Amino acid sequence: MENVFRPLSVVGGSVLLTLAIGWATDRLLHKADERNPESPLWGLLRRGRIPYQLVLCTALLRGSYAQAKLLDRHQAGVGRALTLVLIGSAAWLVIRIAGAIVETSYSRYARAHRDAARVRRVRTQVELIMRVVSAIVIVMAIASMLLTFPAMRAAGASLLASAGILGIVAGVAAQSTLSNLFAGLQIAFGDMVRIGDTVVVDGEWGSVEEITLTFLTVRTWDERRITMPVSYFTSKPFENWSRATPQMTGTVYWHLDHSVPVEAMREKLRDILRECPAWDGRAYGLQVTDTTPSTVQVRALVTAKDADDIWTVRVTVREQMITWLSAHHPHALPRVNTSDAAPVPNHSAHPVDGRVRHHR
Template sequence: MENVLRPLIVFGGSVLLTLAIGWATDRLLRTADERSPDSPLWELLRRGRIPYQLVLCSALLRGSYDHAKLLEQHRVGLGRTLTLVLIGSAAWLAIRIAAAIVETSYSRYARAHRDAARVRRVRTQVELIMRVVSAIVIVVAIASMLLTFPAMRAAGASLLASAGILGIVAGVAAQSTLSNMFAGLQIAFGDMVRIGDTVVVDGEWGTVEEITLTFLTVRTWDERRITMPVSYFTSKPFENWSRGTPQMTGTVFWYLDHSAPIEAMREKLRDILRECPAWDGRACNLVVTDTTANTMEVRALVTAKDADDIWTVRITVRERMITWLSTEHPYALPRVNTSEAVLPPYRVPSPDHSSLRKAYEFPRTGRG
């Protein structure tokens, strides 16, 4: 009877004590969150209550298991299982706590600074740092789990002895992966590209959506995702429209007839921009930049606060100017000049070219 009651008491007591401590901790975190609604730290810490309770329960069972002398025939297996659960839940809890601290620091920084470019840079660094911390914690947890097995501890000496050779082989085999990881750190702290930046890569215009230690995702204007290694941005040139300041300057081109009213177009451009909310008012200009035998190239220069607004300004100016020209000045649109073909002058061929004479003779009308 004792062999049945003792395990039930130990297991039930550990579970009840875990639930009680977890409930009390959750109440304290909820109270702290209500008293400081501006800080997301306490709410983020509450998300780690499951790994927290796993740590408590596995620690209580591991400690009581040794003293209660339960199930002696399965002592080694149960003890090792509880140890593995304790290590895994502790790593899970450590990642949740680190994520809560990092996210809280970022939100405080974002509220204190209004510079969008600086906030995006910090966001990129925070996410990459969190990924590095998570990777380190997971590697340490897996190594600790493996060391709980005696066979792995015995093999540790031989593994350490061959660590140099294995390191060289692994470095050669994972050369591209390591280069991507270092490139990811270089992007994070070198401020080359940030999450939310507008970039042009391989002729594709889009916004940086995600940056990891190995790859980067760009969301294009038509909602496609382009995934490429981060080493691309450290080895090849690319356009970053959000570098430094998000302000943009755009151009609009028309190909018009030489009689187009340039001064009237300048006045119309100002009227269009005044009615366009996306225009930031910094600059506007309209000039003739080139000419051909049939048309001339007219360029309008406009400005906006970011890449999205400059696109709106350009299409608005292009559409409204074409509509105005077709209605008010249709002669300004490109035209193809045509005229009747002129026949070559009549010439009597020499006598020895009788075959060509017929080609130059006009048909007789019968009037002699």
């Protein structure tokens, strides 16, 4: 009877104690979150309750399984399994805690600064730093797990001796991966491109949606995603419309007849922009920029606070100006002039001695 009661009491007591401590910790974090609604730290820490309880339960079982005399023949295997679970859950908990601290710091920075460009830059750096921290913790956890096996510890000296050769081979084999890794760090801390920036790459216009240590994702205006290695942005030129400020200047072109009333178009452009919510009111203008034998080229300059609004302003100005010209100045629209063709001269008549000789 004791052989059954003791393991059940040890395992059941560990589970119950874990649930009790986990519930009490969660209640404390919940109260702290209610008292400090301006800080998301406590709410983010509550997301780590599962790895936290797993660490507690595994640690209690790891310390008491020997007294429980559970699976006497396999005590070494049970102890190693519990150790592996403890290391994995501890790494999981560390990543959750680090993520909560980093996210809280970013939230405070975003509230304190109104500059959208600086906030996007910090957001990019924070995400990449969090990925690096997660990778380091995972690698250390895996290394700790491997070191629990005696065979791995015995092979440590030979592995260390061959580390130089393996490093050279791995460096050559993963040259592109390493270049993307360093390019990702360069992008994060060199402020070349940030999450949310409006960019043009390979003729595609879109906004940066995700940046990792190896690749970058651009969301195009038609909801497509373009994924490319981050080394592209360190080796090839690209347009960043949000590099310093998201404000933009756009152009609208028309090809019109020479009789177009340019001054009236300037006044109409002013009226259109005043009624367009996307126009930021900074500047506008309209000039004749080119002429051809049949048309003149008229260009309008408009401004907006970002790339999305400049697109709205341009299409609005283009559409309403064409509508106004068609209704009030139809003669200003381009026309194709036609006339009767001139008669072809008769080259078959040749003058001979002052007389015209006709050939039939």
